[in-house]
Amino acid sequence: MLHSLFHKSALALVILFTAVSVASAASVSHKREVLTPAGSQGIQAFQAEDGEDKPLSAKPTRLRDKSLTDAESEDAAVMTVRYKPYREGSGEARVKD
Amino acid sequence: MKNMRMVKLVLLVLLFLSVAGCYIEIDPPWLTGSVELNNRSDATIDAFYLARTDQSYWGSNRLDRLVYPDDYVVFSYITPNDYDAMIRATGFFSTYYAYAYDLPVRSNLTIVLNVYNSSFSGSMEIFNQTETASIIAIYVVPADAPTWGYNQIFQPVGPGGRLEMLDLDPGLYNIRIVWSSGPESFFYDVDIESLVLTTLYAD
Numbered sequence: 436m437l438h439s440l441f442h443k444s445a446l447a448l449v450i451l452f453t454a455v456s457v458a459s460a461a462s463v464s465h466k467r468e469v470l471t472p473a474g475s476q477g478i479q480a481f482q483a484e485d486g487e488d489k490p491l492s493a494k495p496t497r498l499r500d501k502s503l504t505d506a507e508s509e510d511a512a513v514m515t516v517r518y519k520p521y522r523e524g525s526g527e528a529r530v531k532d
Numbered sequence: 533m534k535n536m537r538m539v540k541l542v543l544l545v546l547l548f549l550s551v552a553g554c555y556i557e558i559d560p561p562w563l564t565g566s567v568e569l570n571n572r573s574d575a576t577i578d579a580f581y582l583a584r585t586d587q588s589y590w591g592s593n594r595l596d597r598l599v600y601p602d603d604y605v606v607f608s609y610i611t612p613n614d615y616d617a618m619i620r621a622t623g624f625f626s627t628y629y630a631y632a633y634d635l636p637v638r639s640n641l642t643i644v645l646n647v648y649n650s651s652f653s654g655s656m657e658i659f660n661q662t663e664t665a666s667i668i669a670i671y672v673v674p675a676d677a678p679t680w681g682y683n684q685i686f687q688p689v690g691p692g693g694r695l696e697m698l699d700l701d702p703g704l705y706n707i708r709i710v711w712s713s714g715p716e717s718f719f720y721d722v723d724i725e726s727l728v729l730t731t732l733y734a735d
Contacts, residue, residue, distance in 0.1 A: 446540070446543070449540075449543050450543065452632070465640060466646070478726070480683065510691070512692060512694060513692045513693065513694045513695075513696065514685065514687065514689055514695045514696070515695075515696045515697075515698065516684055516685060516686070516695065516696070516697055516698070517697075517698050517699050518653075518684065518697050518698060518699045518700045519681075519682045519684055520701070521672075521673045521674055521677050521681040521682075522681065523677070523679075525676070525680035525681065525682065526629065526671075526680065526682035526683070527671065527679065527680045527681065527682070529679060529680050530679055
């Protein structure tokens with residue numbers, strides 16, 4: 436009787452622990468998508484040493500078409516806008532003098 | 533009895549796999565890529581955006597600290613794909629941006645992004661110096677553009693008001709200002725430089 440009770444308790448514990456650890460593993464894999472800034476802690480060992488050098492540019496290779504919410508100035512006398520890049524054939528068609 | 537042993541065995545195997553799953557990463561570092569951002573400019577970078585090339589928005593800022601001149605930051609565990617990057621530097625006078633497109637992030641590789649002074653866009657401010665007229669439209673186009681393109685403002689700039697325009701590629705621009713009353717104003721070959729706020733007075 437005692438032996439059977441012990442077995443049942445052990446089984447229940449195993450099931451409970453399995454459920455908890457499966458849930459924990461799922462949450463870990465969910466967090467893996469987050470980008471982690473390593474800062475000045477240095478480049479980590481697994482990274483290749485000969486990475487591709489790519490300078491940034493103010494001149495985009497194509498038009499800046501990703502959206503970004505711009506904060507508008509609270510001061511009515513000051514308006515801040517982001518430049519809408521010129522696209523040939525768009526906007527006002529009036530020819531410049 | 534035999535079935536019970538089988539159930540216990542299966543449970544033990546499941547337990548082992550799930551515990552191991554807590555410690556073994558499904559996307560281990562050697563299956564992800566990295567981006568290293570080197571600030572070789574005089575500006576302090578305060579935001580870094582990294583979005584998949586096919587994504588239509590930049591998402592949230594990835595930096596949790598400022599990146600000062602001669603400093604760098606490494607972004608790890610990036611799922612391999614093609615990405616676009618944008619950085620922002622907020623200076624004393626204005627805010628400037630720089631871009632890199634189609635970055636091929638691949639497993640076990642680090643893409644190095646070097647930021648120079650010339651990497652950044654420039655800004656422009658226009659003062660309405662009149663006492664009664666409002667600016668109702670502003671057209672800003674590269675000097676060699678054949679037409680005037682978009683109206684850049686979404687509401688009038690009143691008398692005494694100021695417009696700040698961010699994120700212009702360095703180069704020469706022509707500017708046309710339309711007033712609520714009176715003739716239009718024109719500025720030709722206005723030079724926009726990286727990390728510089730150029731000021732125009734309109735009346």
